[in-house]
Amino acid sequence: MSDLNNTVNKIIDMAKKKGAESDCILDKSNLLSLKAEDGELSEYKVSGSQVVGVRVIKDNRVGTSYSEAIDDQSLEFMVNQALENARFSKEDLNQKISVERKEEYIGTTDKINASDSTSLEDKTKFALELESKIKEKDSHVKGAPYNGFSEVEHTRLYVNSNGTLCQQDEKTFSCYTSALIEKDGKQSMHYHSSVARKFNKLDMNSVIDESFNHAWNLLDGSPIKTGNYRIIFNNDILHNFISNFGSLFSAKGAMNGVNVWKDKIGSSVATKRLTLKDNPTYEDAFTYCPFDDEGSLTRETTLIEDGVLKTFFHNTATADYFKTENTANASRSPKGTLGVNGTNMIISTGTDTENDLREDEYFEIISLQGLGSGSDVVSGDFSCAASGYLKKGDKVIQSVKGVTISGNYFKVLNEISGIGNTLHASSENTFFSPTIVFEGMTIGGQ
Amino acid sequence: MLLEKDVAGRVIDHALNQGADFAELFVEKNQNGRISILSSKVHEIAGGVDFGIGIRLIYGTKVLYGYTNSTNEEELKRITSLIAANDLKASAGAKSALVNQNIKDIHHASLGLDSDFAMDEKIKFLFEVDKAARATSDKVDQVNSLALQRLQSVEIFNSEGLYTTDNRHYVRAVAQVFAKDGSEQSTGYEGPGALQGWEFINTINAKEFGEKVAKQALIKLTAAECPAGKMPVIIDNGFGGVIFHEACGHLLETTSVAKKASVFWDKLDTMIANECVSAVDDGTIEGQWGSINIDDEGMPTQKTQLIKDGKLTGFLVDKVGSMKTGYERTGSGRRQNYRFAPASRMRNTFIEPGTTSLDEMISTIGNGIYCKKMGGGSVQPGTGEFNFSAQESYLIKDGKIDQPLKSATLIGTGPEVLKQISVVGNNFELAAGMCGSVSGAVPTTVGQAAIKVDEILVGGQGK
Structure with a gap:
């Protein structure tokens, strides 16, 4: 995580050298997303990404800019862009970099960032069942056109020129499915989702039952x-x-x-x-x-x-x-x-x-x-x-x-x-x- | 160049070595700029740069997707290996050599975000809008005028030897006016946009623009409750085209059709609309907001006839949609950015004009609603159930426009409403919007001349 700290501190220093107070937010995410169609995964998505944004205040004028590239040249361009934006902004006497706390604040807890050892195989099985179990409910279920499982690991880092630093790491698991039912020329569809901090807390049965039951009941x-x-x-x-x-x-x-x-x-x-x-x-x-x-x-x-x-x-x-x-x-x-x-x-x-x-x-x-x-x-x-x-x-x-x-x-x-x-x-x-x-x-x- | 061609080639080779049938890199740099005027002062100036690479592998018809902000070859190969890990198989063969395919740029921009057009001039335009809106009436309580510009640069490489690039300049002017009269409050909104540079804004008369939005807000201050129930409705031109977008357009995307999750999936060559309805989706209109040179799979865009004289003649087809349905691709593979795999999406979608004037159409209705300005909406493709909102509407009484009405929602199903369109007018117009779906939010244009819908359910609070 020190690389992220270095990045945001570098940005604060760049702004300081140009005579500006600043604060900086950095988001870093890793994503896994799975979708099923006809008993197979139709989408398998993996990503790692980050974005950093700076707010500068100079001569009571505020400017913001952001970058998804974090090489030195991109960061320098971003800070200069924020300063240029500030130059054209009206005076704002209310926005200040005012929060000052010497100790780092870590907002991560076990509850929101529990360790997870679920295998990819189990997650894939889970994603496939979001589709198959809906279809097993009744022969009139034509499909589950919208279904998926996703897992996101997210880090947020906040730093300002007063030395305040806050950080939080969290994990989110989510799933959703839909039941598209067709009977006697009538169609009905309902969708339900679930989110949790732990994989095993995702409530697949409730998501499936809610989707199916409401779609079925609304058919007539x-x-x-x-x-x-x-x-x-x-x-x-x-x-x-x-x-x-x-x-x-x-x-x-x-x-x-x-x-x-x-x-x-x-x-x-x-x-x-x-x-x-x-x-x-x-x-x-x-x-x-x-x-x-x-x-x-x-x-x-x-x-x-x-x-x-x-x-x-x-x-x-x-x-x-x-x-x-x-x-x-x-x-x-x-x-x-x-x-x-x-x-x-x-x-x-x-x-x-x-x-x-x-x-x-x-x-x-x-x-x-x-x-x-x-x-x-x-x-x-x-x-x-x-x-x-x-x-x-x-x-x-x-x-x-x-x-x-x-x-x-x-x-x-x-x-x-x-x-x-x-x-x-x-x-x-x-x-x-x-x-x-x-x-x-x-x-x-x- | 955003990504070295040799690096792209080696990453694609790596993907094919994992057994992928198809591999594609979508490299994107997005520069954004936003200026906002509020309370007659410069409120916010913001912007930034997005950059990332989307990697798509296809095994059979299964799509594997990953993305990163890095151009590092090893990182790109790592992500490729990661997404292919469950599907490894013997390599199907070497890729074709990457050949630079120059595209025909039919959407020119002279004052794009990369030009040195002065910020002062942009701010001046927005102040003129603000001033004009405020001068319309002392009931105008607040004005927010803003300009958005974007330069999207893309490079697309794939294992079929495609290497192509495109620069897309977007510009949009938005005005929102808040009006107040005693305890009654209302808003007006317009947001014209184009696939152009600031030269598009230069064609907008700031005074007329500000006044138009202010008048929308002022009219709504005096609006009565909209009646509820089924009735005939005239939906005017421009953004009125959202009815076709929601009630039919989404249902013709192979994203839904391939899964049989569209009520029209098996209706090709059958009558799905009244015979007065002909509709197209056309990405080739020069400088139009929903236009493109190439789609986000690198295919040159085209004009696609969707409905001709009421008969369904075509779908909107992307690469995977084509593989699943057998229909030919239509250059409709689009995505919000590198974070999304492409999907079949609309471009500039509209009902072609007829010959009847708006006045003639209104004169045929005893009691009904005239929707002058439409808002957004949504649809469930599987059932065809759609909804969209009327932002500025009027009662029609004895063939004449009567009092203004408060906001209302129109709902129905695609198959029903397409048959209820009985007349198409001659006052054709297009309007810019954003469309959200599985591959994110993309710029799309809706459009039509005024249409008469014989019966549709209107949701209001009145009797």
């Missing part, structure tokens, strides 16, 4: 009547839904005048029942971020408490601009500029039991298509395709597909009629929420 799905329904998103979909409007928590967006919640701190933005937190080191979560991308050590942040917006995601620059506390949510990729981002999101439990929440008829949504392109984060309006089950209690009244769901996010947050008393994790363990019942959304169907 049909539209319901246009109208308003009580909506329960499954946890993965709720995660997508909340994350889709995640920029509302961006202090950078507020600073730039593009976040419509910019004047809402201290105001009610949701029902009083709703409390939402971000916790980068949450014990049960997959994601573990003990330091942010400016080298600040992270902590839990309450974003919404009892419906009131308490703070945004801040970095040192936005905190300085708003004269408030830095929440240590700085985000910057080697190729990007300084921003903010969330990590593990947790919605606090309420008081309703699952039975109470599901007693009346409701539409349980298991898939949204086109949510991103169908959403306007400024107006809050959204409209996209949905599928799932019309249910009462645990009983399925009708499988539903070919419908749209529309609403306004700002209104929807105030039209929550129930919050469960049990916390559920998303399948990727990065979002934790009780069951929530939403009102006020329109289903377009028959």
Whole structure:
């Protein structure tokens, strides 16, 4: 790892010699990716790559640049490019290289970087089974057009001109598969995935069952009547839904005048029942971020408490601009500029039991298509395709597909009629929420 | 030269010695530049250089892929050995000698990222956009104008003796306007682009560009709820072509067709659309955003007729797709960068124009929707289920355009909607976009003249 340290320190020195403060992020990754088709591997992908990015600050002007080549000439070109970019930028009195810590901070733990001795043969067998076991489920399964296994070893190194150095090594295993079913001229497809820190924690059976069961159940799905329904998103979909409007928590967006919640701190933005937190080191979560991308050590942040917006995601620059506390949510990729981002999101439990929440008829949504392109984060309006089950209690009244769901996010947050008393994790363990019942959304169907 | 030809040759020899039936090196250097104006000030100037080499081996139809940032011969051979380790077999034979194949450059750029065109001039253009947008109305709350430029240099070597190079200059101007009136807030967005240098931006009138985007945002401030349900819809030209891209284009890529994971995989030479629909995918249009000289497998691009008078006439075919389906390659093997193996992808894809005017078309609808400006969308090729969003739309009442409507989503399946297109207009236009799929995000153009869809499900909040 000393080679990487040498690289980033070299960059900091180059910038220093040209009179600039700087910080530097280096990402190094090794990847293995396998995909199966008709009982054989159709793709076998291996890679080793790195990218380094520098942010320089000179005369209160900020410039960034990056390079995937790390020979001296490329690094020199990158630093000069960043300085040239800074020369044309406006004065920025908020961005500073301010984090200063003398001790190196190593964020690697056994939990996120467990040793792995699984043979390639076993991984290949696993990848092939992601396809074959789906096909064995039923003769109407036409195939698993999307399936794969991947393993990523990733190192992130952060260094700044104040001597701060943070490093984290982690491993991620993931798998996904899909069931494409065709019966009586009708087609249906569903997809599911799993991520884990250890190979043997990947839940192949759940991925296969979820993919097959939903595809099978939705085969006879049909539209319901246009109208308003009580909506329960499954946890993965709720995660997508909340994350889709995640920029509302961006202090950078507020600073730039593009976040419509910019004047809402201290105001009610949701029902009083709703409390939402971000916790980068949450014990049960997959994601573990003990330091942010400016080298600040992270902590839990309450974003919404009892419906009131308490703070945004801040970095040192936005905190300085708003004269408030830095929440240590700085985000910057080697190729990007300084921003903010969330990590593990947790919605606090309420008081309703699952039975109470599901007693009346409701539409349980298991898939949204086109949510991103169908959403306007400024107006809050959204409209996209949905599928799932019309249910009462645990009983399925009708499988539903070919419908749209529309609403306004700002209104929807105030039209929550129930919050469960049990916390559920998303399948990727990065979002934790009780069951929530939403009102006020329109289903377009028959 | 990004990689010495002799080194490439020896790495390919090494791959063939491992028993590979085919070996390919895709060498890429990508220079990026981005300038952003926000709050009427220079907000961000950023850029950098990507460099890497993708190694693809094919055993039968099985694809093995690896990549690295290094040009070191030993490292390239190490990765080659690593990906071939499970498939070693006796060498099938020596490679053909690498012969430099000069390509015809049909997409010229005079002011590319490698030119010395002044940064001041670029910034000046973006300030003019900002100023024009703000001058449109005091309800304009914020403006973000930005310019993106990219120079992608590629070298492709393969075991069939191919050695070819290409330089692709991309440029894009983007404006986003935020408008506010009391508690109502909205946005407008445009992002024209071309396979050209800054000379493309020089053809854009900054004042008109800024005003156009501001007006989009302002109109949406007064929009009513869009009704929900099935109804006739007119989808206007340019980005409206996203309907064909999602509802049909992806389903004609051999990436899905070869796996029989497309509802159209067995429909060649059959009627899949209304007979008013003819569609092509054309990579040869000079300077167009989705154009290329050669695809990312080194094959010269071409114009591919996909549908003629409603009949399916062709697929988009890459090398592996051709091996699996038997269809001839169409120069459609594309990838985002060296990190991806190529796959069959669209280029400039559009429905060819008809003869009906937009006004005539609208006059035939009693109650329906006119979608002037479309947003993005997606599709599940296996089922053909697609969705895409309408960013600027209007109610049609008694054959006339009525009030503006809030955002809505249109959904359906490819086979259904292609038959529901009953009229194709004469106001043909293309629009730039980015398309994401198995081989990453690539620049693609969508396009059409206005079309009439007799019935489609519209998702809105209104009655």
